[in-house]
Amino acid sequence: MSNIVTLGKQAITHTDILMRVKALIESRAVTGAQLGREIGVSAAAISQVLGDSYKADPAAIIEKIASWLELREARQARPVNPGFVMTHTARQIMDDMTYAHVTQSIAVIYGASGVGKSEALRHYASHNPNVWMVTASPCRSTLTECLYELAMELGMEQAPRLRGPLARAVRRRLVGTEGLIVIDEADHLDYPTLEELRILQEEVGIGLVLVGNNKIYTQLTGGRRNEDFARLFSRIAKRRGIHKTKQNDVKAIADAWAITGQGERDLLQQISERPGGLRLLTKALKLAALYAKDEAINVQFLKAAFTELEGIE
Structure with a gap:
């Protein structure tokens, strides 16, 4: 069985995959138990694979770990949801x-x-x-x-x-x-x-x-x-x-999401004036971030997100 997996567009060995996971665990970015839950593998099996004491072939588990790493890196690459914004x-x-x-x-x-x-x-x-x-x-x-x-x-x-x-x-x-x-x-x-x-x-x-x-x-x-x-x-x-959304609130949210383009900020203002105000605006930003992946959120992504949320054909 091959000892190589694809992570993103890069071929990487099982050893490198395990080294990356060990580094994450050592830095307390994740625990073995958490990793196990997220990939559907017992914490004991994760511990054994990382400790090179797993009795069976670990390839299937390492493949799952590789997919988990790829998804984790994709999440980190996209625009980060800033959470609560002090408007x-x-x-x-x-x-x-x-x-x-x-x-x-x-x-x-x-x-x-x-x-x-x-x-x-x-x-x-x-x-x-x-x-x-x-x-x-x-x-x-x-x-x-x-x-x-x-x-x-x-x-x-x-x-x-x-x-x-x-x-x-x-x-x-x-x-x-x-x-x-x-x-x-x-x-x-x-x-x-x-x-x-x-x-x-x-x-x-x-x-x-x-x-x-x-x-x-x-x-x-x-x-x-x-x-x-x-x-x-x-x-x-x-x-x-x-009684209505304030323009300064929209600007604060745009700043928190690192959106600086005037076209994007104007569109955010227009969305905030719809029923639902900042709630709709935040939902649109979260969906636009998913569409954008590792790109900056732009007018195209925001329009696509708004259209999807409003159910516009």
């Missing part, structure tokens, strides 16, 4: 969250979908202590379900399911934490749930951030506003409406 809007949202957190007050952030609200929330929650984020939904809109979801986020695996005992258990858990509760998609919540969260925030001395589309603000100030909602509205210390 102007993201900074505003996190400043609002910091205010609510530090002053133990209520902030409401509302507006258009796809402007980066949820990404900013998750980034703040992952970089600050005692921040508990819950995403509301139609099945988690009632008081009991919302409180239970919060209890799970608080690590209360044995939380009661009855509303009264559950509310008291959550209160006991939050006392003295000086934390921040973040409710994304809060427009799904009904009035009793909003009022319970308001009372909870006041009683235990924590911050509360309610985030959603325009409905969450309409619930507090619009046609449904009565004495009860007015009482809740009066407790809101900070409000921020974000």
Whole structure:
């Protein structure tokens, strides 16, 4: 059996393949167990092949390792997804969250979908202590379900399911934490749930951030506003409406993806103005990066990605 495999366009020996993998493992870029999982081979077999103690012919495993290396190098060659980008809007949202957190007050952030609200929330929650984020939904809109979801986020695996005992258990858990509760998609919540969260925030001395589309603000100030909602509205210390994608946000994302061409940046701006805003923009960039492989993302790749995402024939 041949002792040569093709890696990319280059013929390479089994020995060289194994040396590359050993170097990756020694540098802690990957573990033998991880490599085994990704190519469908046991960690023991990987260890034996690398240690030259595999009883059978290792050629089939080395072929899999070669394919894995080729895919890994292809991923590294293409434009790198920068992940979270600190846009102007993201900074505003996190400043609002910091205010609510530090002053133990209520902030409401509302507006258009796809402007980066949820990404900013998750980034703040992952970089600050005692921040508990819950995403509301139609099945988690009632008081009991919302409180239970919060209890799970608080690590209360044995939380009661009855509303009264559950509310008291959550209160006991939050006392003295000086934390921040973040409710994304809060427009799904009904009035009793909003009022319970308001009372909870006041009683235990924590911050509360309610985030959603325009409905969450309409619930507090619009046609449904009565004495009860007015009482809740009066407790809101900070409000921020974000109704469209900002040009500076698009520029920040283009910079993070190392896209400098004016044609490409103009197209990114046009995509961001579609429904979905920055969410659609980021999806288009990720798909364009796949199309580009080891080339720079250009207008052609961006148009192809956008066309594919929009289902345009």
